[in-house]
Amino acid sequence: MQKSLHIDPNKCTHCLQCEMACSFENYGVFNNSKSRIKVFEFHHTGRKVPYTCTQCDEAWCMHACPVEAIKLDKNTGAKVVLEDVCVGCKVCTVACPFGTINYVADIGKVQKCDLCFGEPACAEACPTGAITFIDANWTGLDRMRQWAEKTDTAAA
């Protein structure tokens, strides 16, 4: 079964555990500036929103890459950057409509979410269930359940 990251901003508290987990998984260090998932705080409204790559099927980044450094991981559906192939041209960062693939100056390559090859550290670290890793075909299941619960059959 293919799974995907599912984000429910209403549950997010902006604790940034996901960002630390991401950087620790990929770089062995707690470093929010190296995280591939970012949490945005909209102070005026109080909203907090975690945001990362949605793993588009027809991924703009993958199609834009001139050296084929971004490949589909068939097991997870993730689009994965092959670091030894990437030349750091940054065309993918221009092509991505969502800004979720970014250049890392330290290594001269780009980075993006690769779903941790099937066990995303961010989802595991999230203390509130704002980030979950669920059946890609049924990301709406929880919302459906909520509406189902409200369904009033008495009037019928």
Added chain:
Amino acid sequence: MAWTRKFLRINLTSGSVAVEPLNMEWAQQYLGQRGLATKYFVSEVDPKVDPLSPDNKLIFTTGPLTGTMASTGGRYSVVTKGPLTGAIACSNSGGYFGAELKMAGWDMIILEGKSPRPVYLWIEDDKVELRDASHLWGKTVWETEETVKKQHQDPLVRVSSIGRAGENGVLYACIVNDLHRAAGRSGVGAVMGSKNLKAIAVRGTKGVGNIANPKEFMKVTFEKKKILKENAVTGAGLPTYGTQVLMNVINEIGAMPTRNHRDVQFEGARKISAEAMREKRPTDGKAQLVNNQACFGCTIACGRISKIDQNHFSVVNSPKYWGASGGLEYEAAWALGSANGVDDLEALQYANLLCNEDGMDPISFGATIGAVMELYEMGVLTKEQLGIEAPFGSAKALALLTEMTARGEGFGKDIGMGSARMCAKYGHPELSMTVKGQEFPAYDSRGIQGMGLTYATSNRGACHLRSYTVASEVLGIPVKTDPLTTDGKPALVKAFQDATAVFDSSGLCVFTSFAWGVADVQPQVQAACEGDWSLEKLNEMGERIWNLERQFNNAAGFTAKDDTLPPRLLTEPAKVGPAKGLVSGLDKMLPEYYELRGWDTEGRPTPETLTRLGL
């Protein structure tokens, strides 16, 4: 290692920036943050120093777990000699600034001297420089954060700054980071202002590595997070209601200081409680509370994000306050509310917003207003002096006096001195509800007897965050004790004081101690830090830190006579509630406390005690 092993020494007089290695021998004895910075401070600063003189120093300090995945590992502290008290000050803050400083590669910043002109400290990893802040001087905390972020074209910069209160020398001015988190008490912001230092702005991209045993650290921090989640206080009460969960609880047990401690129960408590914050307002159909927010790395998330009622008289013409912002927390709701008999929830949030915006401790400020209102009702202070009629319960007076104090206008200058100096100036020192010059927080020591000893012996003046015996006496954590008796309280207070010093030195938030003991902190420290960090070592360290602070205060001129409470709490019995007829039994607890501490009858650590603790 967890420490970055280096810190910054900034001489504001000369403008020099130096990098020094962290004294790792001291780190093994004091861990970090409160403990380690206090060790540096007392080693470098004359206890008799005038807190607002260039000779005082100001230390921003992180703990070894700051900036890690340990839950709540985002804290930093500010250590200095406090101008409100003349005692050692150590104020702890959350938000995101502390972790950012650590991720820039610094355990600590020691600031010395006084800049000839307003400056701010800019830290971008290894790049550290003092920059001109003439364009920021006179601006609020909120304007300062916004301006600095725009100037550096980087929304990820974290800023810790003072508002106009700190510039104007309000003696309980705080240092605010991330708009509404504060190193709040004892006037650390006034020290920063006296040094012409407006702000510290940090962008850290190095991260925190060098965890001694990363695999073990991830495993043990995960287990400890689970304990927080499953605990009724940290897993449900605090995230749902915030610290405000206490308002009705403390009122019911008759320990709610009301109208400058004249009363111990507030008839309006319900209207300013956590429950009230969740109710829809008749004016706009919305609740004040929007949602909760965590500080860096915190899996509890007790912080409140609220929206004030746009129709309220205080903000109807000020759209800048209409957005979501921090508050109300219990201490602020109490100090701005019950302490003054004000039950207007929106007025409290307005005063709270101004405290955040211009950097004032809402506890000391609100409690000082309580004294102002009592003096007004006695006829000592007049409408002409204050600019408004100010009886207990007046939301209009609260709003106006907050504005005047934040801006340093009119009688606001007197309010900015704190209640001890203000009450003395107008001939009624006995009406100041303070210990060592610092105002009480939200627990009446007639209704919770252990808190009387807590306040009297706190090293930074009256404070609940030095030994929160409310946990035991009211909530039954770790064991239930009777709030109305003094039996066993000296040992309880000592145990809480020493344990709290450990939490405060680690980089973790003391709120975790609702669910964790030092025994839960220990394996997290052990996994992160090199060296042996046994439970015994940590407990002894907590006691060592307490005595080190005490030694500084004794050398600063404090004696056993200062370990006392205002006469009202010692002689005027509680009028109603479970504590009816009781005064604080401080005299029954203090001698036993000194003995347990290994201090002489003058409150001085004996030579044997000092030797035992390696002091």
